[in-house]
Amino acid sequence: MVLRNFLPAIEARVQSTPDLVAQALREAILHGFYDAGQPLRQDEIAATLQVSKIPVREALRRLEAEGLVVFYANRGAMVAPLRPDEAQEIAEIRIALETLALRLALPKLTPRDLRHARGILEDLDGERDSARWGALNRDFHQCLYAPAQRPQLLALITTQHRRFDRYMRVVLAAMQHQTQSQAEHHALLDACERRDGAIAVHVLEEHIAGAVRLLVEQLPPEPARLL
Amino acid sequence: MVLRNFLPAIEARVQSTPDLVAQALREAILHGFYDAGQPLRQDEIAATLQVSKIPVREALRRLEAEGLVVFYANRGAMVAPLRPDEAQEIAEIRIALETLALRLALPKLTPRDLRHARGILEDLDGERDSARWGALNRDFHQCLYAPAQRPQLLALITTQHRRFDRYMRVVLAAMQHQTQSQAEHHALLDACERRDGAIAVHVLEEHIAGAVRLLVEQLPPEPARLL
DNA sequence: CTTGACAAAATCGTATACGATTATACAATT
DNA sequence: AATTGTATAATCGTATACGATTTTGTCAAG
Numbered sequence: 001m002v003l004r005n006f007l008p009a010i011e012a013r014v015q016s017t018p019d020l021v022a023q024a025l026r027e028a029i030l031h032g033f034y035d036a037g038q039p040l041r042q043d044e045i046a047a048t049l050q051v052s053k054i055p056v057r058e059a060l061r062r063l064e065a066e067g068l069v070v071f072y073a074n075r076g077a078m079v080a081p082l083r084p085d086e087a088q089e090i091a092e093i094r095i096a097l098e099t100l101a102l103r104l105a106l107p108k109l110t111p112r113d114l115r116h117a118r119g120i121l122e123d124l125d126g127e128r129d130s131a132r133w134g135a136l137n138r139d140f141h142q143c144l145y146a147p148a149q150r151p152q153l154l155a156l157i158t159t160q161h162r163r164f165d166r167y168m169r170v171v172l173a174a175m176q177h178q179t180q181s182q183a184e185h186h187a188l189l190d191a192c193e194r195r196d197g198a199i200a201v202h203v204l205e206e207h208i209a210g211a212v213r214l215l216v217e218q219l220p221p222e223p224a225r226l227l
Numbered sequence: 228m229v230l231r232n233f234l235p236a237i238e239a240r241v242q243s244t245p246d247l248v249a250q251a252l253r254e255a256i257l258h259g260f261y262d263a264g265q266p267l268r269q270d271e272i273a274a275t276l277q278v279s280k281i282p283v284r285e286a287l288r289r290l291e292a293e294g295l296v297v298f299y300a301n302r303g304a305m306v307a308p309l310r311p312d313e314a315q316e317i318a319e320i321r322i323a324l325e326t327l328a329l330r331l332a333l334p335k336l337t338p339r340d341l342r343h344a345r346g347i348l349e350d351l352d353g354e355r356d357s358a359r360w361g362a363l364n365r366d367f368h369q370c371l372y373a374p375a376q377r378p379q380l381l382a383l384i385t386t387q388h389r390r391f392d393r394y395m396r397v398v399l400a401a402m403q404h405q406t407q408s409q410a411e412h413h414a415l416l417d418a419c420e421r422r423d424g425a426i427a428v429h430v431l432e433e434h435i436a437g438a439v440r441l442l443v444e445q446l447p448p449e450p451a452r453l454l
Numbered sequence: 455c456t457t458g459a460c461a462a463a464a465t466c467g468t469a470t471a472c473g474a475t476t477a478t479a480c481a482a483t484t
Numbered sequence: 485a486a487t488t489g490t491a492t493a494a495t496c497g498t499a500t501a502c503g504a505t506t507t508t509g510t511c512a513a514g
Contacts, residue, residue: 016300018288052469054281061245061285065292073243074475076496089379096327100319152294152316279499301505303466
């Protein structure tokens with residue numbers, strides 16, 4: 001063990017300005033404060049957050065990489081449009097990544113992890129705000145995957161899950177799905193407690209696939225226009 | 228058919244300056260022009276490429292999102308360090324994503340696709356430069372996945388594959404692996420031609436898992452230092 | 455020779471400024 | 485009235501400039 005190993009993540013000492021701006025814009029997009037396709041005016045954002053355009057632009061570039069924002073040459077950034085086929089694709093990616101994470105995490109899940117997950121499930125029951133519901137939902141899934149100890153994989157999952165949640169907002173209004181989703185959450189957690197990997201993975205697959213199925217039913221067949 | 232369908236991706240009309248800078252830096256890192264851990268001086272890069280620091284910083288942010296670059300507060304960007312455990316994790320992610328892509332692509336593979344793949348395999352035989360070998364290798368894999376018609380998935384795969392190739396550089400010097408790899412490529416392509424999904428997926432899994440196995444043997448157990 | 459303090463240089467991060475591009479409003483024309 | 489052309493405003497993209505932070509170099513003290 002060397003001294004260097006004691007200092008906890010140099011890169012995270014301070015949250016950089018672009019980080020903070022990205023966080024704010026991410027929240028705003030996920031909360032629906034900005035609609036799909038809406039332009040994100042750099043001057044306006046900079047003025048609101050009391051910074052210049054440079055950190056705003058860097059934040060927008062990050063969100064572009066996360067798939068929440070699209071850049072058009074000389075026309076700036078706008079909130080990424082919603083397209084049902086994209087939601088379908090994200091669901092497939094999520095299933096591939098999350099079943100992997102779950103399989104890796106399952107043998108390492110502690111009773112503490114399971115209690116934590118149960119706690120989030122209870123919070124989830126009371127939540128009405130769709131953005132906070134989405135955040136809790138991500139937390140629930142993440143805390144089942146975290147014991148896998150795969151930081152890269154978990155980061156990818158979070159990014160894709162967030163993207164997916166933009167689509168789910170549309171569906172979440174229908175309270176029916178929340179109860180359905182909660183039932184699946186409980187089934188998933190139960191399988192984890194029994195260490196039944198095959199069932200857990202299967203429930204997770206159906207959980208995501210069912211969400212996207214509901215999604216494409218609700219969403220208009222014609223995508224939100226790009227222009 | 229409407230007029231809009233004729234314009235090929237508005238956002239791609241011109242390659243933006245940050246795009247070009249990112250491309251150049253990506254190539255430089257993949258070619259080993261910059262070593263792992265090496266600082267990327269913004270002024271220097273800006274001067275060399277005849278632009279200001281702003282587009283350079285945006286390019287670095289993109290590369291950060293791609294996992295090729297790490298930012299440290301007030302110390303700028305440096306080439307992401309190489310850590311064997313990270314290579315292992317990327318390999319797991321690649322297997323999950325690429326087996327998915329392959330399964331989706333397999334039923335849609337045309338004879339033309341297969342000929343194209345064979346062509347790349349031949350080019351691969353003659354290639355000595357490890358960076359170009361890596362690019363051809365990515366091309367080979369991509370052209371087997373492309374018929375899946377999953378742009379998001381393919382983009383993710385490319386990013387992870389590029390990241391993985393930084394580790395493979397170390398191993399590629401050993402010519403032995405190239406012949407091993409080529410043998411697996413042929414086995415993969417043969418299985419695709421026979422539309423044998425189970426075998427193809429299995430060969431792909433072993434192809435990636437074998438590479439990372441060789442990798443952790445070659446690489447020093449102690450990671451390249453972060454500081 | 456090593457350690458610590460300080461000054462100088464290098465580098466970062468971002469605010470400001472400005473040319474270039476795009477969007478908007480409105481007058482001119484058919 | 486609809487369409488075209490033109491001036492104006494809004495916005496983008498980036499070069500420049502500068503304070504803040506980090507790194508490097510120097511030298512005196514131990």
